[in-house]
Amino acid sequence: MKGKIKTPVLVCSKEKIAEKYRLLTSALPGVQHFYAAKANFHPKIIKTVVSLGMGLDVSSPGELNLARENSLPGEKVIYTQPIKKEEEIALARDYEVKALIFDNPEEARKISRVWPGAPVLLRIKVENPFCVVNLSEKFGAEPAAAKDLFLLARDLGLRVRGIAFHVGSQTINPTPYFETLKIVRRLFNVAAGEGLYFDLLDIGGGFPIAYRQPIMAAESFFQPIRSTLENYFPSTEIISEPGRFVVGDACYLVARVVGKAVRKGMRWYYIDDGLYGSFSGKVYDHADYPIHPLKEGEGKPSVIAGPTCDSFDVVYREVILPEMEVGDYMVFKSMGAYTLASASNFNGFDKPELLIEEDELEFQVF
């Protein structure tokens, strides 16, 4: 590293975000992408994705405010939280979002009370052994219940525009997408048989990035999804809600060694960010971020621990590291998604600052 930097800091590249967005648009032509704000809702990230032309997938009043602050029109916003307070539905109504999600009768009734005629998508659940974070236990209707649900929503006066699903986050194999798309095609046909002509399909997020393990090449991952969409939904408007894929590997964290000790023969390094900060993604998101110690030397099994007083706050155990000194920097890659977003100030420690590499860093970190 050629200069000094205040740590902990999350360094994000606008160009890398743009590159990921370009990759998505060429891999899935015709699909409109709504960035899932929950992955990283820092205002600088939201501004970057909006400036690229992405819409926003929001799921709370706070995230809806991000759309407002960036003057996004309602047509570029989807409200994807399947369970909402009536006040939230009213906010989405006033913003005239493109669509709301529902997955059960109670929610359909609630939406129809607050926003008669609201545009809605029915979220169905997905069986997927290839995802790291399962999103179909808490949410999603059984496909077998879909017909009754969309007919109920229609009878309540809602404008049922189609189906949404999320295969689960960090899905490393494309099979669940095209298997689910076949189910969705059947549901579109069932709806048409009832005189309901769906015109919108939301394929969710879940696209993977590499952490410490390599993943399938993007072209091989997206190709079968693209051809299934082309074959099964040639004239349907299609949207997606990617979060991790857009921002995950566009940011790296720089932390500093603030202390060291030998415990039971093992080297322990204490750094200035931990499980209560941006490494919260190790707990909630089950992510395993690659470590770059920025130091040469013989590697030995070591422990990396966070700065708080809680003994739970151990970030890595038995990782091979060269001897580090207090003041040395460590870089952790692929830390853009579900890291800062779920960080807390536990123990009074500040969350990392987020810097945009191209605008706010005068030197190359590594």
Ligand SMILES: Cc1ncc(COP(=O)(O)O)c(C=O)c1O
């Ligand atoms: C409804 C919804 N949409 C989109 C996303 C983004 O998913 P990913 O970051 O895997 O692309 C999530 C993640 O939890 C989600 O719950």
